[in-house]
Amino acid sequence: MASIDLDHLLPASTSAPVPEVFRGEDRRKRPTPRFSRFTLFGGRRRSVRRDYEQEGSFVDRYTVSMILAIVWITLMNIGDSFFTLTHLQAGGIELNPVAAALLESGRAGFVIWKALLIALALGVLTLHKNFALARIGLWLAAGGYTLLNLYHLTLF
Numbered sequence: 237m238a239s240i241d242l243d244h245l246l247p248a249s250t251s252a253p254v255p256e257v258f259r260g261e262d263r264r265k266r267p268t269p270r271f272s273r274f275t276l277f278g279g280r281r282r283s284v285r286r287d288y289e290q291e292g293s294f295v296d297r298y299t300v301s302m303i304l305a306i307v308w309i310t311l312m313n314i315g316d317s318f319f320t321l322t323h324l325q326a327g328g329i330e331l332n333p334v335a336a337a338l339l340e341s342g343r344a345g346f347v348i349w350k351a352l353l354i355a356l357a358l359g360v361l362t363l364h365k366n367f368a369l370a371r372i373g374l375w376l377a378a379g380g381y382t383l384l385n386l387y388h389l390t391l392f
Contacts, residue, residue: 270363298362302362302365305374305375305378306358306362306374308378309354309377309381310358312378312381312384312385313350313351313354313381314351315381315385315388316350316381316384316388317346317350319389320335320388321343321346321347323388323391324339335350338350358374358377361373361374361377362374
């Protein structure tokens with residue numbers, strides 16, 4: 237049985253991305269560092285050069301929605317700290333074992349440690365914003381903190 241070649245009938249857009257032409261040795265002496273002066277203060281690139289490189293890339297610029305999500309989580313964290321301390325003063329108990337351990341350092345220590353831990357987590361998620369798992373984690377944190385603050389409000 238003879239085979240028939242029908243590849244010429246397929247549109248060109250269904251083919252895989254064309255690999256780049258080799259242009260010599262890499263001009264960089266070392267790989268791009270994960271943390272640099274551009275991490276928080278001033279890279280210029282808003283997106284990757286090639287669409288197929290989007291997932292898993294590190295780009296210096298952040299979208300408005302990303303910044304709003306980070307601000308929202310920060311505000312929800314502040315609200316959670318406030319409501320937690322308010323409920324504890326009214327005779328409530330802390331069910332979260334991590335927060336209970338942080339509360340042993342006093343009220344100011346609790347707020348500072350909680351803020352530092354959330355800032356660290358937000359920093360990691362922000363740096364990895366082009367990874368699907370980090371984006372999921374960011375939106376889960378925003379939703380979880382929102383629900384937690386709504387729960388705090390129902391306790392009044």
